Amino acid sequence: MEQPLVQMRNVTKKIGKRTIIDNLTLELPQGEVFGFLGPNGSGKTTTIRMMVGLMSITSGDIIIGGYNIKTEFEKAIRNVGAIVENPEMYKYLTGYQNLIHYARMTPGVTSHRVKEVVEIVGMSARIHDKVKTYSLGMRQRLGVAQALLNKPRLLILDEPTNGLDPAGIRELRDYLRRLAVQEGIAVFVSSHLLAEMELMCDRVAIIQSGKLIDIKTIGRNRDVNEQIRMVFEVDAPQEALSTLKASQIAAELVGGQLIAINADKAQTAAANAALVSAGIGVFGIRTDVKTLEEQFLEVTGGERIG
Amino acid sequence: MVDFINLIRNENMKIYRRPRTWVMVGFIFMLILIISAIWAANTSGSVSIWDAVYTETDILYMLVTIFVVVVASSGVAEEFSGGTIKLLLIRPWSRSKILLSKYLASVLFAVFLSVVMFAAAFLINWICFGLFNPYSAEEIVTLGDGYKPITYLFLYFCLKMITLLVIVTLAFMISTVFRSSILAISISLFLLIIVNTIVMALTMLDYAWIDYLLFSHLSLVPYLIENPRYDGSTLGFSLSVLGVYYVVFLVITWYVFNKRDVAS
DSSP states (O other): OOOOSEEEEEEEEEETTEEEEEEEEEEEOTTOEEEEEOOTTSSHHHHHHHHTTSSOOSEEEEEETTEETTTSHHHHHTTEEEEOSSOOOOTTSBHHHHHHHHHHTSTTOOHHHHHHHHHHTTOTTTTTSBGGGOOHHHHHHHHHHHHHTTOOSEEEEESTTTTOOHHHHHHHHHHHHHHHHHSOOEEEEEESOHHHHHHHOSEEEEEETTEEEEEEEOGGGSOTTSOEEEEEEESOHHHHHHHHHHTTOOEEEEETTEEEEEEOHHHHHHHHHHHHHTTOOEEEEEEOOOOHHHHHHHHHTTOOOO | OHHHHHHHHHHHHHHHTSHHHHHHHHHHHHHHHHHHHHHHHHSOSOSOHHHHHHHHHHHHHHHHHHHHHHHHHHHHHHHHHHSTHHHHHTSSSOHHHHHHHHHHHHHHHHHHHHHHHHHHHHHHHIIIIITTOSSOTTTTOOSSTTSOHHHHHHHHHHHHHHHHHHHHHHHHHHHHHHOOHHHHHHHHHHIIIIIHHHHHHHTTSOOGGGGGOGGGSSOOGGGGTOSSOTTSOOHHHHHHHHHHHHHHHHHHHHHHHHHOOOOO
């Protein structure tokens, strides 16, 4: 089996007597978009800073691409491109000079590659303007460009959609998915916005007060044969229940005109056919998956920061 | 090695692409021009080019020091205040090497600005006092007995550079430790200007530790005239004390920078 790209083992960070991160263990395989979700102050940024060597690790290890970030920093960080919080650039330099600056620091990054990333993020028209004239969205793109310069295997983005408008968020989201699917880059993205994570990620880790609470797989990646709770909206719920019972399908009334069954795709179609042939009007069929928000509130107990 | 030179090129780009650097250079140039022009207008040939160069560089070295302190102080501190330190440190380079590139760029700037000042002083004063002067420059020179003027100025330049190097290192250390360029600039200049005067007075007192204060040894030029100096210390002793401070500054700077959690 392929070794995971990132391994965190019992990572703990203490500042003074306060434990910021408590025994965090995670694995991130190649090519996955992995969400890191938690309320403000839960330790997301601290974890990311430890992953890129900006903060020391009190105990435990972070291994990236087979190298320990503590002891083999220079080799481990070669696999990584990152934006930590806002993409702050040298404002008195042009976008291009900023990229050249980072390109010079990474062996093997040519000026050809710099042009390439400028085109990837669609900044060709303004790249020779000073950064202080850029909008936030353009700075964000320049940030992505510098993170891609070294063709990383792991892209780390800390709250990447902060300050972006809906179009910008959507663009970033599509772009990240494309990177993960086409180039096999693993993306580690932190956010406190649930809906956004749901659209962007394959798996989401939920963290609260420095502790890992749960790891969820997002709905769209479920197995086709998996049983899902389906809700039917019908005109005659009692009749529908007995019809389904006759067809050996266990159903329950969930209130009003709604009935629910547990079924995979084929069973859902069969249930629908049975209802229609019995002359029952079916108004709608939908999956009854809890949203990430509901799951999140469930696992964190809706707790506030004390 | 080639790769490390790239780091220095980066730091140089961050210094010389800023307009303020060229304002500093222009300001020094203008001041020399103004002083020489006024001086030349009010004397008739009795001033030698050497005296003019010496007087002007002596005054302007203070300004050069201030400018160099400003640049050295902002090197590390502004990376922190601007947040760019985060993107700088996640490259495949150890923190020590990144810091070294910044330090060397600051030292190079100190040399650059000093050379610019000397070159401008020579050029402008050659035009004002050398070209049309009926007297031989050597005849009317008044400085440094026993030295040829050019030798004297060269030694003067070297001693001033040593002092400047120590001050740059001090400013660089404060900037790294406190991550504030304003603080680094104020403390360096305060120590340089105010404390320097107090120490002059302190040397009158008879405490042994005064001999080991940094500020008793920042002024090296008097050794050109008399060695040992007025307070009895020799050039060798002064250089040793400065050397010890220099090493201590570097050790503190590197230790703090390597240990620091970047959390801003």
